[in-house]
Amino acid sequence: MKGLADIASFLGRSILHILDFSGYTILLFFRSLRYLPNVVRRRHEIARQMFNAGARTFGVITVVSLFTGMILTLQTGIALKDYGMEENIGNIVIATLTREMGPFSAAIILIASIGSAMAAELGTMKVSEEMDALQVMSIHPEDYLVMPRVVALTVMLPVATIYVNTLGVIGGAVIAESHLGVSFQTFYLHVLESLWFKATYVGLFKAFVFGMAISSISCAHGLRAENGARGVGRATRNSVVASFLVVLIVGYFITDIFFREGL
């Protein structure tokens, strides 16, 4: 009986903690939006964050995108070949990339590399009293730290998604030609045939939402870090896990809203 009570108490505390943190993250996001008029003033910090999100992840995004397209083409192409439909592989690759894989892959890479770095950076600032110093100088962390990060990642995630989609198609084309005997020309004709406007803008919209979510979650975890280096490590890990879950859940609901039958 006592064991059950303990489990119930643990679950209750966990749910309260999740609700508390979600509320804090949402409030932090909206508070940072209040400072959007300062975008020009914060352009150097925004540029620094965009550089981090772009240049510093360029290599890994390139490799992941190429291989995503290659794996997708190989797996699907082999199945299609059994039915003699391998020429349609371009349609499937572009539809999958623009709708799901593009924004999802870009989000995962940026969560791992940039979201975690944001949480660690802000967490370190929190435990080393830099946040206190900013507050005493009447500098709002939402303005000075959070808004530039939210803007940078919200801009860079759609950019990264376009890059993932483009390289994914190139990777797919190479495999289509080498393994399935589908010429580049045929592959690209099918890609263009299925480069559906709605799928593209919904994919980019997803990336836009993911960018806002990842940056807000990462900043919130960083700003709530405590208890020294161990606390920063915990904040970083939790920010990665939370961002990943939110990307999955939000991704599903966006797909459901835009591609539900009849809409």
Add this chain to the structure above:
Amino acid sequence: MIELSKVRKSFEGRLVLDGVSLALDRGETFVIIGMSGTGKTVTLKHVAGLLDPDEGDVLIGGVKMNGAADDVKERLRMKMGIVFQSGALINWLTVFDNVALPLVERRLLPDADIEEIVDEKLRLLGLSEAKHKMPGELSGGMKKRVCLARVLVRNPEIILYDEPTAGLDPVMSRTINNLIRQMKKDFGVTSMVVTHDMHSAYDIADRIAMLYNGSIIQCDVPEKIRDSDNPIVRQFVRGMVEGPIAVD
């Protein structure tokens, strides 16, 4: 100028401040001494409005800081600066940019004036050579001096110092002490200093308070603290191993 009234504060069930009351006059230099972990920095953070007490009140110039609206806190904080123990410098800004930060953010002065003010403070603290260095390239003592320069550029009425001389060589410690005295003499700055350094405490303090087990056990002028009858105060200020303070 600063008043703490029956301030109580706990962290996760551990009582850190147990009814602390003290009052600082304008222009006074007030030093808080005590063992590590007795709540000296917590007291300082209450004054800065970075922490709110569980019970009791913190007043700055007669205005209640705890529980005040953000804009009230901000207005009160405009009057004060904190010299943090770690320096608390922004690690992607140079020394110059760190010191200029509060002025740049306030946007009240042209760039040329900001540069002049920052250069003057850096010179005053012997940091001119380090102007373009990043915080990662500085020693602990230099970081603290940069932090002090960042406070001084704002000409605050109140300066809170958290271990201002810890980790500094004797010459630089004396320089900082002189600066604290000079700020009081020239500008009537009210200072609250948390320190373990008794030489500094005697050197700069108008009054010294000893915090022990969350309470002020004695608050008096430096001479009376030096010759205190209280066995706890006596053990602490003389640095004796034997005495009522248990060393765990």
